[in-house]
Amino acid sequence: MNNVLLVDDDSSIRELMELYLMAEGFQTVHAKDGQEASELLEKQRFQLAIVDVMMPQKDGWQLCMEIRQDYDLPILMVTAKGETDDKMKGFELGTDDYLVKPFDPRELVMRVKAILRRYKVNAHGKISIGNLSMDLNMWEAVWDGDRLSFPTKEFLLLFKLASSPGQVFSRDQLLEDIWGIDFEGSDRTIDSHIKKIRKKFEGKPAPFEIISIRGLGYRLEENKLC
Incomplete structure (x- = not known):
């Protein structure tokens, strides 16, 4: 079960978030400010932190920097401030997403799920399929001994x-997981990127085939001969 840390000095906001998150199967732990959150982070393991910006003792910016320095978990910032500068500061400090109060609790849940899916992609580390190996930490892809370059x-x-x-x-789902929930482009962006990926593996037997599923999306199948 995903354990979510809720950090906000407004208890009614924390309770509202908890109500909707628990209905979706999440477990929640409350902190009334950044200092209390720091103490909880030392004692428990969390899969995500939802952090308010304006709090006494230790604000959300400070907590965000601390989490990025000492822990490996995604952060959703929640604040009454919606100005572009505040959002930019949040993303520069390492937040994964940003939600402005007042918010629809259903959108909060949707963003939490999207972040966790996206974070799962980023947390796997290494995979191998046929003669292709990919290392997310090194940002490296090696196919049949040759290193490939990918955007x-x-x-x-x-x-x-x-x-x-x-x-x-x-x-x-791919757009939400890779580009983020606020991506405003066409879903044909996926088609374009899939086409470019396929082109990189032309010329000799590829270790996989990316199959188009009409009306649905894509799946990757391993080529057992490679």
Whole structure:
């Protein structure tokens, strides 16, 4: 079960978040400020932190920096401030997403799920499929002894598909997991990136085939001959 740390000095906000998150199967732990959150982080393991910006003792910015320095978990910032500068500061400090109060609790749950899916892609580390190996930590892909160069999104997209061979992913799911929930482009972005990935593996037998599933999305199948 995913354990979520809720950090906000407003108890009613924490209780509202807890109500909706627990209904979706999440376990929650409350902290009324950044200092209390720091103490909890030392004692328990969390899969995600939802952090308010404006808090006494230790604010959300300070807590975000601390989490990025000492822990490996995603952060969703929640604040009453919606200005672009505040969002930019949050992303520069390492937050994974940003939600402005007042918010729809259903959107909060949706963003939490999207972050955790996206973070799962980023946390696997290494995979091998046939004669292709990918290392997310080194940002490296090696095919049959040759190192391949990928733009960021192509690398993450291939890593996502190769992490679950045979699983069908919808375009919307891939967009949400790789590009983020606020991506405003067309779902045809996925088609374009898949085409580029396929082109990189032309010329000799590829270790996999990316199969288009009409009306659904894509799945990757391993080529057992490679």
